Amino acid sequence: MKNGITSVLIVGVGGQGVLLASEILTEVAKVMGLDAKKSEVHGMSQRGGVVTSHVRFGEKVYSPLIPSGEADLILAFELAEGLRWIHQLAEGGTFIVNDHKLVPPITSTGKFFYPEDAMGRIKARVPDAKLVKATDIAKELGNPRLVNTILLGVMSKSIDLAEDKWLEVIKRMAPKGTGELNKKAFLTGRST
């Protein structure tokens, strides 16, 4: 934290749900009575490109963008994307990555390769980086779409926002009829 502001960088690939996850986090901060901003770029990102969302909250937030090397927490929905942004982590920051690979079509040109041992490279930079098998957990809970909520649950342990506010916002923002299931997924992630 710098100047009392918490900065969270959520990264992934277009279509993975990065924007909804960052929306929920920002809303929880707002419900806690904090100033909160988030920023991302729409447009071409939904065509399978790189997606990043900056979320910042605290007493007073000015810039919606996190300065270089000042992300207190990075949540990556995908391994190569985690690797792409890991250098933005602040000293002593928290790094959480979903154990999931999305191999882009550009690899078929034979000129680019999906990183082998992405987690090894992540660990080399951030030894206590946390790998979450969110896809497996979601399967156990009976719905692969719960991955995002599980990841939010894992992340919530490292962020100072109240559990009841998280649950209130998740229930409000989850698709109709999935409130209870998402609550369960969040709590499972939070206890992982």
Place this chain on the structure above:
Amino acid sequence: MEMLLSGNQALARGVFEYGGEFASAYPGTPSTEILQTIAKFFKDDIYAEWAINEKVALEAAVGASYGGARTIAVMKHVGVNVAADPLMSLTYTGVGAGLILVSADDPSLHSSQNEQDNRYYGKFASIPVLEPSDSQEAKDFVKASFEISEQFDTPVMLRITTRISHSKGIVEIGERETVEHGGFERNITKYVMVPAYAATRHKVVIDRLESLKEYAETTDLNRIERNGADVGIITGSISYQHVKEAMPDASILKLGMGYPLPMKKIASFAAEVKNLFVVEELEPFYEEQIRAAGIEVEGKKYFSNHLELNVDRVRDGFIEAGLLDASVKSPTSSAEPEEVLPRPPVLCSGCPHRGMLVAMKKLKLYTTGDIGCYTLGALPPLSQIDTCLCMGASIGHAFGITKAGKTDGKVVSIIGDSTFLHSGITALASAVYNKTNTTNIIVDNRITAMTGGQDHPGTAKTLMGEKTHAIDLGALCKVLGVEHVRVVDPYDLEETIGVLKEETERDAPSVIITNRPCMLFPSKIKDEPYAVILEKCTACGLCFSVGCPSISTSEEKNEKGKPKSEIDPITCTGCTICAQVCPAGAIVPLEQ
């Protein structure tokens, strides 16, 4: 009550709260959500529409304003180029009820063909430019803009940028207030811009600008935040936020009104501080005017006009100027990034544009391109789009290259349905009139796809969800004089290649229209997925060359060590293009 709103949502909310009654726009990133928000939440109070292009949007808005409705016209920065014709004389006529032109600029070209700075249009047209710096101001400045517009009888440019449009912040919500205006009143010397009347009106504009300069000196849109006297910074828009974070000890003159500038206020601020800087994104718009007024100031020397600013770039500039200690930066701020493969945007799985692009590639055609999803066909592995300049340009490009007569090989144009309606019709009419023999392809996916699926005059539905007339593109091309109009199924490669070959060999103008809808909008389309029979796959790589995100390399390799392909059954839509290019017959429906 407080809500978390994007700049676009907050601006739409402002139009509602401050009595807006009419909104017209053509979709364009980053501005699109403004009209969508109005149509979704405020359609009982505000009429909202997609116009065929930005010029028509502004003209309709001008009519509504003359007719007594508080009005906004909304467009992305390059859209203002299209609307510049009415704008440059609208400034002479002035308005009826308040009229706001929203220009959404795109520093860093997140989704645009250039990063032009539209504040210059304010100076060019002698109209005020307001620049909000967050979501709250995006809402509040709608009120100020309507009031200035009505007080000074001028259109007002409300200039936002991508970071304002697409950042969310907390906004205080209020009730709707309305202002009474009568309908259109005949006033021929004000509204009819024939030379004699226009000459009189130009004098009005010159005098109005002087009054606006006085207003700029006193309005609380421009405020001084006094702090240390060592560094004074003049800034506005999103740059204000970066400056506040990067330079907490500096004094700031925050410009909410970016044109005309409050030069007396600037001069007195300059006198208060030892070192005066301008921090502004893109061009030295404030800086040049301030310097021209004889005030010593630095700006672009430290804060480049290339790409958007951020806290790092503001800090770096002041470190370079010797006014900030480098220790303010995070110890990891210069950490080396890992080398990771690029992940460029691609045409979606099953996109109907793919078949046409593959057919063009097969026939080795030059392809003049336009603005839309198909422009992604310029990227490898397709690399099939050869030009992209502005909306509607493809048809003129193909015409010009062909007429110049120096290029070996055939040239065709490719344009989407929405872009063709926006500004391709006139280009085609002109090409036919001037005896073209080019083939022009309209990839008609029945939606404005790149900006997220908006209706247009070919979709039979308005922004407010009403059914309406749909333009028949084929019939339209025929009345423009194109005798040979062909419709093809882009999922049938053989047919598409055959028709393309026939039409490009013909010595007459032709139009080929594809007939498959977008896979994403208005609703997702997914048929049974296909799969690769690994025993049959020879790893020739032809399926990779169609550039589909569902096809990737498998662990299996052929005898030379080349990887075979595999298909992701979850994202494959079953469009069959890869199966049609596979010479080994190795790609079949998953069920088989």
